[in-house]
Amino acid sequence: MNHLTPDELLDAVEGTLDPDRLGHLASCELCAREVASLASVLSEARQVEMPEPSPLFWDHLSARIRTAVRAESQPGGGWERWLRWPVLLPIGALALIVFALTTALPRQGMPAEQAIAGSASADVALSDDGWMLVADLVGEIDWETAGAAGVVVRPGTADQAALELNAQEQKELSRLIKAELERVKS
């Protein structure tokens, strides 16, 4: 006996079974029982109503959506707001300074005197233009903006290295930076 396929069972439940197959359905108790049970489940599912929200709900929902869409519409409301010069410039400057300091500072494990001497020669590696750029950018940095952008001090950065310098090394670093900035200004 050629029973109804799943497709045909569904068609029978929905009342669209091919007339040629109706004869089988009428004579096959197994298929008829299957169709009846599926139809019963569907009928039960249809009877489950959705609780109607209060009339005020719809206005509230519309207001929520309107607010969300307005917020979405504001220029630069998304990640694009970070692609603006007032934000990018300080971040770029900060990155440049971190790079300059990390290349100029003495490395761990070097004797202090040698390190200071080394750093004095290392700063030569930065061209006048480089120092000029750093000096210009230092004055422009908005630290709050940089912090908000996620620029943070991580172990190994120049900031930490500076904190780990002893008093003599810090003094020497300060003197070198001041001297270089004055030289650039003059």
Added chain:
Amino acid sequence: MADGSAIRTWSTTPPTEWVVKVVNPDRDDAALVAESVAGHRDAFDVIVERHRRTVYQVCYRFVGNHEDASDLTQEAFVRAWRGLKNFKGHSALSTWLYRIAVNVCLNRVSAKAPITDPIETGDTFEDTRSEDARTTMLREERAVAVRKAIAALPKKQRATLILRTYHDMSHQQIADVLGSSVGAVKANFFHALGNLKKTLGSEP
């Protein structure tokens, strides 16, 4: 002016970037979409008013509670707003919104198990003249069981069952919304009914 003698004048014309327009709520969806894309947010408000109930109902059927359904409805409309310029009008706006709503729901339900609202007996008026309280209670319990069984269905089966049973969509329309074939829709619907039968059959 620095001396404070300036005479303030107020322009009667709005700034040029403002788009002030009274949107005719009787306009068809295509016109409203075009106006929305052109920057008339009021036109999008009309779209929201027109389709919010349908979108909300889809979301509610998926998650079974008002709070999550509201969140999902909002998310669906925000996504629609973002993607409106890409809507080419190949399908009806309602179909497109259905698709967004279903996708939002499918993404959500995969990350969060649905929590159905409890039966609210205090706020709703129930006419019990034709049936006793026990019958009413049994009927409500059964409704909760059906909701839970639907919520436990695999995602595609649930989406298909909801669109077919509660939104009277044809198999072809469901296929358009879900981006699948009519055959797949029918198979999902058949399996959804079979799973419901199995779950509800084991219910006391």
